[in-house]
Amino acid sequence: MPFLSGRKLRRGGTRGNPLRVPWIVAFPSLAFTIAIHFLPVVVGLWYAFTDWDGLSPNANWIGLANFRTIFAHPATRSALWNTLLITGVFVVAVNVAGLALAVALNRSVKSRHVLRSLFFLPFVLMPLASGYIWRYIFDYTGVLNRFLQVVGLEEWVRPWFADPSTVLWTIVVVLIWQYSGLAMVFYLAGLQGVSDELWEAAAIDGASTWMRFRRITVPLLAPAFTVSLVFTTITGFRLFDQIIALTGGGPVYASETLATQVWKQSFVNGNFGLGSALALMLTGLIVVVAVTQLVVLGRREAAAA
Amino acid sequence: MGVVTLGSLGAWTLARSGSRLSTGLYMLFVIGIIMPLELGIIPLYAAMRHLGLVGTAHGMILLNVGHYMPLSVFFYASFVRALPKEYEEAARVDGASLFRTFVRVVFPMLRPVHGSVAVVIGLITWNEFFLPLIFLAGSDTQTLPLGVYAFVGEFSAQWTLIFAAVTISIVPVLAFFLFAQRQLIHGFAGGIRG
Known part of the structure; x- marks a missing residue:
């Protein structure tokens, strides 16, 4: 994964090479990226320290007050x-x-081909729509509770999404159903690079299955680990559709996430300053964690190569 | 469409320009993938409202093209790097302009990537809920997830009706998945081989 290795890119051409393409050709794609990603983020950064309500022409600088609200509310x-x-x-x-x-x-x-498709399928379904199906399954009068009653486990029957002590775990179950197929595809792509010869050679040398997995498969999977960990981390932090479909953030605030609060505070309550501060927190979390993962895992990749 | 054309153009430039600048620009795109849109969404909303683009299909398309640009550049960059340079060399030696070289030589060679990028980004956009919720809610322009959401709000707990809506939104994706699953899975796996 050349996330951090710029050297690979530069290999493409040398100075004075007639194949060099003037960078202006990349301008349209760059312009779009800057207009949609970077420019708004800079403005949003400023909003995070103001009390802007989304309508009034000017926003007042209020320093860190929004962040104090986040921890207090x-x-x-x-x-x-x-x-x-x-x-x-x-x-x-x-x-x-x-x-x-x-x-x-x-x-x-x-x-295996059928099974791969089957496990990958949940990922392509609209999260909102499949979320509603899960809500039906975990509903108090839903499929799961009825099943538990039939098999005689009445004491397990509970309002899965309405009970603050179970709601987060139930959400995680749905998320695992939805994304393990994707992680599987990442790791399968990585496993293609593990040759059978290497395994056989190690087996002949007397390495146990676990040893072979640990010493051959895991190091060769390093790039897949990087992609999969970074991707699932970002997905987890940005969790929104599923929460809206499954619980709407309830009961009370038991399953609110940063993303649902960004939306509610800004576009429902009209508190754009607070919403921006929350979004800044979300962005900060993602950037810090993702960059740490990339650096640490990138080093491991280099060590494995 | 826009994503495919501009994205491949951008990636080609980056991979071939071979300067220090391109490494920096590439990092910019990678940061664009990692950085969540939540922070930029409020200024974007304000700007698009100012331009009268909120609640329109045009605005939504522009937004999506920009949103997924870094991802597509990333996909293309890893493939362009693997392309043999000799074809481009030959074309340039034969007197083809930069533009012709791209349209006639590079773009067709990227065919497998066009498929993956279109399928992957098309799917994400189809299922996208957060952006349309903010930019299209309450307008006459609706996307399917928004429709389902409004429908559930209206008929809460009437599960038969909700399932009808859910089915409508899922069936096209199912059909699409059966048809394009190879490309889809390859597309998502594509990031690794880079």
């Missing part, structure tokens, strides 16, 4: 905590599941 404080918790559990669980699926389906099982 139960909705936003809960959103920050939930986002961290969901992301942490989700990233670990989904990557373990994805890696297990990939290893299992990399062998020449007859039905």
Whole structure:
């Protein structure tokens, strides 16, 4: 994964090469990226320290007041905590599941193509729509509770999404269902690079299956780890559609996330300054965590290569 | 469409210009992928409202092209780097202009990537809920996720009706998936081989 290795890019041409393309040719794509990504972010950065309501012509600088509000208000404080918790559990669980699926389906099982498609399918479905299906399953009068009653586990019956103690875990279950297929595809692509000869050679040298997995497969999967971890982390932090479909952020604030609060504070409550401050927090989290992952995992990739 | 054309053009330039600048610009695009849009969304909303683009299909398209540009540049860049340079050399030696070289030689050679980029980004856009919710909610221009959302709001707990809406939104994707699953899976896996 050449996320951080600029050297690879430069190899494409040398100075004075007639193949050099003037950088102005990249201008349209660059202009779009700057207009949609970078310019608004700079402005948003400023809004985060103001009390702008979205309508009045001027916004007043109020310093760090928005951030104090975030930590003081139960909705936003809960959103920050939930986002961290969901992301942490989700990233670990989904990557373990994805890696297990990939290893299992990399062998020449007859039905492997069908199974791969089947596991990948949840990812392509509209998160909002599949979220509603899950809400039906976990509803108090829904499929799961009815099933539990039939098999005699009445004491397990509960309002999965309406109980603050179960709501986050139920959401994580849905997320794992949705994204392990994607993680699987990342790891499968990585496993293509693991040659059978290497495995056989190690086996002849007397390495156990676990040793071979640990010493051959894992290092060669380094690029896949990078992509999968960074992608699932960003997905976890930005969690929005699924929350809206499954719980709407409730009960009370038990399943609010930073993204749902950005939307609610800005576009429902008209508090654009506070919304920007929340968005800044979300951005900061993602940038810090993703860059750390890229640097640390990039170093591991280099060590494995 | 816009993403395919401009994205491939941008990536080609970056991969071939071979200067220090291109490395920096490439990093800019990578940052664009990582950075979430939430922070920029409010100024964007204000700007688009000012330009009268909120609630219009045009505005939404512009927004999406910009939003997924870094991702497409990233996809293309990894493929352009793997292309043999000899074809371009030959074309240039034969007197083809820069523009002709791109249209006649480079663009066709990137065919597998066009498929992946179009399929992957098309799918993400189809399912996208956050952006349309903000920029199209309450207007006459609706996307499917918005429709489903409004529908559920109106008929809460009437599960048979909700499932009808959910089915409508899922069936096209299912059909599409059966048809294009190879390209889709390759597309998502594509980021790794770079």
